[in-house]
Amino acid sequence: MSEHHHKETFVTKYIFSQDHKMISKQFLITGIFMGIIGVFMSMLFRLQIAWPDKSFTIIEAFLGPHQTDGVMSPDIYLALVTIHGTIMVFFVLTAGLSGTFSNLLIPLQIGARDMASGFLNMISYWMFFISSVLMVVSLFVEAGPASAGWTIYPPLSALPQAIPGSGMGMTLWLVSMAIFVASSLIGSLNYIVTIFNLRTKGMKMTRMPLTMWAFFITAIIGVVSFPVLLSAALLLIFDRSFGTSFFLSDIFISGEVLHYQGGSPVLFEHLFWFLGHPEVYIVLLPALGITSEVIATNSRKPIFGYRAMIGSIMAIAFLSTIVWGHHMFISGMNPFLGSVFTFTTLLIAIPSAVKAFNYITTLWKGNLQLNPAMLFSIGLVSTFVTGGLTGLVLGDSALDINVHDTYFVVAHFHLVMGISAIFGMFAGVYHWFPKMYGRMMNKTMGYWHFWITITAAYGVFFPMHFIGLAGLPRRYYTNTNFPLFDDLSDVNVVITLFALLGGLAQLIFLSNFFISIYRGNKATQNPWKSNTLEWTTPVEHIHGNWPGRIPEVHRWAYDYSKVDENGEYIHGEDFVLQTTPLKDGEDPS
Amino acid sequence: MLALFYVFIAVAIGVSFWQITRILNLRSAIATDDDNHTQGKLFLVFMAAFYAMMIYCLIALNVLMLPESASIEGEHEDNLFNITYWLIGVVQFIMQFFIFYFPYKYRGKKENKALFFADSHKLEMIWTIAPSIVLVVLIGYGLWQWNNIMDLSDAEDPLIIEVYGKQFSWDVRYAGEDNALGRGNVNFIKGINTMGVDMTDLSAADDKQVREIHLPKGRKVIFKFRSQDVLHSAYMPHFRAQMNCVPGMVTQFGFTPKFTTEEMRLNEEVIAKNLVINKIRKEKGEDPYEFDFLLLCNKICGSSHYNMQIKIVVEEEETFNKWLAEQPTLAEVIK
Numbered sequence: 052m053s054e055h056h057h058k059e060t061f062v063t064k065y066i067f068s069q070d071h072k073m074i075s076k077q078f079l080i081t082g083i084f085m086g087i088i089g090v091f092m093s094m095l096f097r098l099q100i101a102w103p104d105k106s107f108t109i110i111e112a113f114l115g116p117h118q119t120d121g122v123m124s125p126d127i128y129l130a131l132v133t134i135h136g137t138i139m140v141f142f143v144l145t146a147g148l149s150g151t152f153s154n155l156l157i158p159l160q161i162g163a164r165d166m167a168s169g170f171l172n173m174i175s176y177w178m179f180f181i182s183s184v185l186m187v188v189s190l191f192v193e194a195g196p197a198s199a200g201w202t203i204y205p206p207l208s209a210l211p212q213a214i215p216g217s218g219m220g221m222t223l224w225l226v227s228m229a230i231f232v233a234s235s236l237i238g239s240l241n242y243i244v245t246i247f248n249l250r251t252k253g254m255k256m257t258r259m260p261l262t263m264w265a266f267f268i269t270a271i272i273g274v275v276s277f278p279v280l281l282s283a284a285l286l287l288i289f290d291r292s293f294g295t296s297f298f299l300s301d302i303f304i305s306g307e308v309l310h311y312q313g314g315s316p317v318l319f320e321h322l323f324w325f326l327g328h329p330e331v332y333i334v335l336l337p338a339l340g341i342t343s344e345v346i347a348t349n350s351r352k353p354i355f356g357y358r359a360m361i362g363s364i365m366a367i368a369f370l371s372t373i374v375w376g377h378h379m380f381i382s383g384m385n386p387f388l389g390s391v392f393t394f395t396t397l398l399i400a401i402p403s404a405v406k407a408f409n410y411i412t413t414l415w416k417g418n419l420q421l422n423p424a425m426l427f428s429i430g431l432v433s434t435f436v437t438g439g440l441t442g443l444v445l446g447d448s449a450l451d452i453n454v455h456d457t458y459f460v461v462a463h464f465h466l467v468m469g470i471s472a473i474f475g476m477f478a479g480v481y482h483w484f485p486k487m488y489g490r491m492m493n494k495t496m497g498y499w500h501f502w503i504t505i506t507a508a509y510g511v512f513f514p515m516h517f518i519g520l521a522g523l524p525r526r527y528y529t530n531t532n533f534p535l536f537d538d539l540s541d542v543n544v545v546i547t548l549f550a551l552l553g554g555l556a557q558l559i560f561l562s563n564f565f566i567s568i569y570r571g572n573k574a575t576q577n578p579w580k581s582n583t584l585e586w587t588t589p590v591e592h593i594h595g596n597w598p599g600r601i602p603e604v605h606r607w608a609y610d611y612s613k614v615d616e617n618g619e620y621i622h623g624e625d626f627v628l629q630t631t632p633l634k635d636g637e638d639p640s
Numbered sequence: 641m642l643a644l645f646y647v648f649i650a651v652a653i654g655v656s657f658w659q660i661t662r663i664l665n666l667r668s669a670i671a672t673d674d675d676n677h678t679q680g681k682l683f684l685v686f687m688a689a690f691y692a693m694m695i696y697c698l699i700a701l702n703v704l705m706l707p708e709s710a711s712i713e714g715e716h717e718d719n720l721f722n723i724t725y726w727l728i729g730v731v732q733f734i735m736q737f738f739i740f741y742f743p744y745k746y747r748g749k750k751e752n753k754a755l756f757f758a759d760s761h762k763l764e765m766i767w768t769i770a771p772s773i774v775l776v777v778l779i780g781y782g783l784w785q786w787n788n789i790m791d792l793s794d795a796e797d798p799l800i801i802e803v804y805g806k807q808f809s810w811d812v813r814y815a816g817e818d819n820a821l822g823r824g825n826v827n828f829i830k831g832i833n834t835m836g837v838d839m840t841d842l843s844a845a846d847d848k849q850v851r852e853i854h855l856p857k858g859r860k861v862i863f864k865f866r867s868q869d870v871l872h873s874a875y876m877p878h879f880r881a882q883m884n885c886v887p888g889m890v891t892q893f894g895f896t897p898k899f900t901t902e903e904m905r906l907n908e909e910v911i912a913k914n915l916v917i918n919k920i921r922k923e924k925g926e927d928p929y930e931f932d933f934l935l936l937c938n939k940i941c942g943s944s945h946y947n948m949q950i951k952i953v954v955e956e957e958e959t960f961n962k963w964l965a966e967q968p969t970l971a972e973v974i975k
Binding site: 108109111112113124125126129199200204207210214299300302303304308313314315316317350351352353355356357358359382383386389390393394397398400401404405407408409411414415416417418419420421422425426429432433436437441443444447448449450452453456457491492493494495496498505506509510513514516517518520521522524526527528529533534535537538539540541542558559561562563565566567570571572578579609612613614618620625 | 642643645646650653654655657658660661662664665667668669670671675676679680682683686689690693694697701702703704705706714716717720721724725727728731732735736738739740742743746747748749752753754755756757758759760763764767768771772775778779782783785786787788789790791806807825826827829836865868869870871873875877878880881882883884886887888889891893913916917920921926929934936937938939940941942943944945946947949
């Protein structure tokens with residue numbers, strides 16, 4: 052395809068590009084930008100939680116009409132919490148993570164010239180861009196952005212009388228999310244079709260790197276569950292604007308009875324969580340896929356239990372679609388359903404445990420190259436275990452009753468899907484930066500970034516479990532009305548200090564990222580001595596990825612440190628590219 | 641303007657790195673044996689700090705946790721929680737050790753070779769089956785307990801109380817002599833009939849609307865929850881009880897109070913927790929706090945969500961009966 056390397060203008064190359072490598076960069080930069088907003092918001096509301104009555108010039112500076120003398124209003128507090136959740140879950144960890152790495156890696160790792168449809172891929176990015184713009188615009192609406200929590204349960208999200216953010220802010224939120232879902236669907240379909248159809252010769256499904264398996268299954272979960280969120284959003288738009296009663300019934304507010312009859316908010320909860328729970332795995336699986344690749348490469352060892360890993364990904368994906376009810380144990384649904392969802396939920400612990408054990412075994416007796424990407428992957432395994440274990444408490448309906456919607460939940464899901472997924476994303480950025488920009492990120496800054504971030508992450512979320520066990524509900528503007536919780540205020544101050552530290556540490560990453568694009572050391576073709584196909588492409592990006600023919604694949608992706616009976620490396624080095632043919636008498640692994 | 645100032649500071653910090661990287665980039669961007677050595681050691685240091693932090697939290701923050709269950713049904717819940725808590729604690733301590741120790745132990749060296757170890761069915765069977773067995777036990781106990789709490793059909797002579805959530809307060813109604821609540825609907829809300837009780841319903845006349853929840857010790861209480869406007873959640877942490885209040889439907893939850901408020905105030909864990917609380921309150925110059933049971937809203941419901949609470953008083957059955965008898969019936973109040 053290099054022969055028709057037709058002339059590209061600035062617009063077709065950098066803006067309306069159909070090249071998957073450029074689109075992945077667009078996703079990443081947009082995701083980083085949204086991430087800055089999301090993390091900054093969390094720093095603002097952490098200030099409020101730690102020092103409820105104190106005046107801060109930074110709050111005065113950024114919250115304008117929503118604060119008085121540097122103290123934020125209760126409404127904007129809820130709005131910040133809501134938008135922080137929305138941005139981090141959808142815009143950073145779904146689009147920013149999946150969008151970036153699926154786009155970059157799928158064609159490169161399976162040996163394809165580009166995505167199945169470059170045009171749809173471009174559309175997918177631009178819909179994501181529009182939805183990001185709408186979400187940012189909603190921050191500037193007079194009554195404030197959506198503030199019913201990221202789960203936007205009606206009636207609170209349906210009635211502007213109930214909370215000011217449910218007016219124009221909520222409308223923009225819903226439109227933005229509807230477009231986001233469309234973008235995500237188009238992207239996912241493209242990923243699935245590409246992986247099915249465009250694998251190079253010899254790239255059997257069972258030879259694909261685990262990153263490919265993770266992205267592939269993630270895309271399938273996305274296609275199954277995202278449309279349900281779209282339908283929930285559309286029905287909610289109908290209830291809000293056209294007087295239908297899908298989710299509303301028997302409401303008396305601001306001195307009048309509303310006309311809604313016969314709907315149920317519980318129905319919305321079902322629809323929301325039918326996406327909402329798989330969404331956790333849409334966020335997490337790509338991070339785990341990246342980790343599999345990074346840990347294997349940097350341990351100079353094959354990933355332990357390749358087939359078990361694929362099996363676990365599939366099991367997690369299947370189970371993830373039948374556990375949504377564990378968010379609703381006390382929603383008023385039939386208690387029998389609670390039993391069923393407890394059972395399926397705790398089953399997920401098994402494939403998750405298998406994955407964690409397999410990562411640890413991969414480290415065992417390795418020759419660990421502790422690059423920044425490797426540190427973040429090891430960090431991911433740690434936070435995934437810490438956060439995952441408390442899932443045994445929350446997934447058990449009987450125990451969930453008393454910790455539901457407390458800070459215990461906040462600590463659990465931030466560790467298991469928030470921190471873990473963001474660590475996976477960082478690992479991916481450090482590892483594939485040379486593939487994206489042809490330069491290396493700075494190692495020393497990467498190390499500082501990792502150690503400060505993991506310290507801050509545990510400093511924030513480990514103690515948070517205990518204030519949850521003390522019964523402190525989440526989403527409280529202040530706890531000062533409850534003397535019962537007075538003893539938690541010191542812990543909250545410590546948490547906030549760590550949160551500020553963690554937020555500021557990201558400046559190290561941002562500088563490293565943007566400076567390295569221009570000034571990083573030049574990358575070699577295969578800097579991490581990795582086996583996979585993307586490292587056989589030239590450092591300089593070309594349309595179509597490989598200058599000549601697409602290489603043929605002869606083995607799986609994990610022939611690291613393969614030795615013959617004398618203990619010598621079979622191919623002379625501790626890695627063997629997937630394109631290297633088997634030697635006479637070599638066992639295919 | 642001030643916002644621009646903060647953005648400027650952030651950018652300035654970023655730009656200062658521009659100069660630093662000039663020097664840092666003189667080194668290779670790929671980990672060398674020296675880096676592996678340093679980072680491996682840092683993993684050990686971090687592990688030590690992490691374990692110290694976990695142990696500190698487990699011991700020092702223990703006093704913050706909720707005191708023992710004040711409901712009979714909650715005893716099993718505490719039991720199940722303790723089992724789960726210790727189990728995940730032990731697993732956490734073991735697994736984190738390997739996660740942080742291996743990077744040090746197997747830190748890369750030029751002369752070392754990694755072990756080609758791609759599969760072991762035996763190992764994989766072990767760590768599939770071991771968690772499965774543990775989970776079967778946990779699920780079994782959990783489901784038994786869940787059934788125990790949620791099945792209210794066999795309660796003998798329960799006390800029936802309705803809790804009505806609204807932005808941002810709670811209304812409470814007792815079922816009265818006939819122990820049956822009169823029908824309620826938002827269409828009947830008018831004047832002092834704030835709970836929307838249908839006064840034409842015969843069971844409504846003897847119902848009693850009150851300002852504070854009183855519960856008799858030792859008698860099963862069944863709460864019926866309704867909401868007037870948006871979702872609320874009635875959370876009674878000391879009783880291990882919580883249920884959402886949903887507009888358009890009635891939800892329920894039941895438990896049997898085990899201690900009176902007075903007895904709970906003499907509970908060791910409560911006393912220990914209150915010591916901490918009152919020390920802090922004294923420093924801030926606030927009145928000392930005395931323990932009370934609470935029902936608080938635990939589902940985001942609007943601006944004043946953070947202040948939607950009602951006191952619960954648990955007392956001996958006689959005192960409770962006396963108190964209830966003094967409350968006027970709806971028929972007396974709503975003419």
